Amino acid sequence: MAYSLTLENITKLFGRQLVFKNINYHFEAGKTYGFAGSNGSGKSTLTKIIAGVLAPNKGKVIHKTNDSNIPPEKLHEYIGFVSPYLILYDEFTALENLLYFASIRGIKFDEERTKHLFNLFKLYNRRNDLLKGFSSGMKQRMKYIFALQHNPKLLLLDEPTSNLDEEGKEKVYEIIKLEEEKNVVIVASNEKKDLELCADILEVENYK
């Protein structure tokens, strides 16, 4: 199932403040792409627009699978998203969070995959603990499990290594390399090391 993403003349303003204009870009599965730029350049804004949670002022985001457009109401089935401003439900345990996410997404809860992801991010022994007791690094690792739970075709990683220790960072780089083989991976970051993994880099500041 080949997935592709196209940005057509994407323009975003907050009030009268222009964030970026006329971004045209095409993303194909099999590559990792980077969004670079200084703080406030609009990397996160562009990531949110691609995820469909923020509307652009002008332009279109076209998600395709097998040459047919993915309807907006189905988009969440194809996207995995990680960012520091993504917050999961603190009042639930790690496992409960994933069980609810699966049922709200309308997918079967895959116990094997969940176990694999918990082990991968070293959270298996903490799966029955409430998220409010997790450290910021553990919460960041939990976000990766959330993003990968449903085998997404597009992995959007905004500041992918924030709050992570060296071991966690290496794990994220491994996942990026693994995911880029069959899916589209987009990394929005200021970190040189994060961007080194990207085959193509879109400088958001060039679209002012």
Place this chain on the structure above:
Amino acid sequence: MRKAYSVFKKDWQSELRTRYAINALAMFILVTISVILFSVGDEPVTNYLTGGLFWVVIFFSAMSGLSRVFVSEEERGTTLTLQLIAAPVTVFFGKLIFNLILVFLMIISITILYAMLFDNFVIQNLSLFFVALFLGGIGIAISSTLIAAIIAKANTKGTLYPVLSFPILLPLILTLLELTKFSMDGETFLFSWTYLAILVSYDVIMLTAGFMLFDFIWKE
């Protein structure tokens, strides 16, 4: 609809653990009814006045608790998570089921307390009163859910919610006041038909508006 039910289940479980809305609603109901009882004292209260005050308690109790359904997501910062896992229509119906349960719990408790505490709260036509409560409850839940989604991102949520809800709920409350009066007088369904039709129309219009507009409200 199964996905919407999952959103509701998540919210209900979360509510049982955090008591975000239920405590606020319960306290508000108790405080408002107590204030009415203290202010009335030994003065005789007419049948119609108790009916009017009944809907005042329901309106303000609804304003104290029903916005939580979206405000709690916004305050905890989990709105983005929900946007990433569900289509807007799923979220709207999930939150609506949650608010419907809250509204009916609220209406049942207020009705029981009222029947126990106010001697003059006498309903002659009980079936008409219950039909009005049922249709009115649905209307309050739909409107409150939609308005809660609108105000959740505002800085002045607490003030904005009753202010924005008042004009939208006014036609509903006025119709319900009339129907309460009719049920106190023991009027028939045939006599009250026009008002019942208004309630049904209000519910259908608000549900359609919610279904069509929620996508725009939900997306930043």
